[in-house]
Amino acid sequence: MKELYCITCPTGCRLTAAWNDDELVVEGNGCNRGVDFAKAEMTNPTRSLTTTVRTTFPGVPVLPVRTDGEIPKEKIMEAMKALNNIVINDALDCGDTVLEDLAETGVRVIATGDALVRKELKNTIHSSQMAESDVPPLADEPEVEAPPPEEDEANEEDAAPQNEEETQQKQKGRPHITRG
Numbered sequence: 001m002k003e004l005y006c007i008t009c010p011t012g013c014r015l016t017a018a019w020n021d022d023e024l025v026v027e028g029n030g031c032n033r034g035v036d037f038a039k040a041e042m043t044n045p046t047r048s049l050t051t052t053v054r055t056t057f058p059g060v061p062v063l064p065v066r067t068d069g070e071i072p073k074e075k076i077m078e079a080m081k082a083l084n085n086i087v088i089n090d091a092l093d094c095g096d097t098v099l100e101d102l103a104e105t106g107v108r109v110i111a112t113g114d115a116l117v118r119k120e121l122k123n124t125i126h127s128s129q130m131a132e133s134d135v136p137p138l139a140d141e142p143e144v145e146a147p148p149p150e151e152d153e154a155n156e157e158d159a160a161p162q163n164e165e166e167t168q169q170k171q172k173g174r175p176h177i178t179r180g
């Protein structure tokens with residue numbers, strides 16, 4: 001005997017299912033769909049898969065997706081690995097195909113997000129068009145390094161005296177001048 005929770009509807013009936021020879025005896029089901037669910041669970045359990053895939057668009061780094069049907073429960077891990085390798089780099093709308101055949105199950109994966117990716121792509125195209133027309137050509141001038149910062153007079157005054165003359169000048173409050 002196996003205990004199951006029917007996930008066909010929000011009621012979530014707690015079922016017991018046991019084989020009596022070739023017949024599956026199901027109890028605890030609130031309706032006949034519970035029997036179908038128990039039969040599927042006991043023979044070929046399947047699940048819908050809902051997850052996200054990565055995109056190349058900074059504004060929309062991940063896109064929500066789902067399977068367009070159920071896949072065998074035993075294929076879930078293989079399916080997740082396949083989806084982890086997908087990176088969307090094209091405009092997609094809700095319902096568009098992300099992957100035609102997920103983990104050789106024959107089930108499509110479709111986008112469930114709104115048109116964020118399409119909007120992002122439009123923004124990208126607009127930006128690149130602006131960049132091509134507006135950005136002037138690069139000059140051939142070499143790069144100019146910034147000059148080294150000038151010594152701070154305050155730091156010079158704070159420096160420790162190097163000889164007796166410097167010590168006397170510091171004590172008198174005069175500026176220190178080094179003669180070459």
Ligand code: SF4
Binds near residue numbers: 030034
């Ligand atoms: S057995 Fe029927 S009522 Fe109970 S959870 Fe399943 S579908 Fe819902």
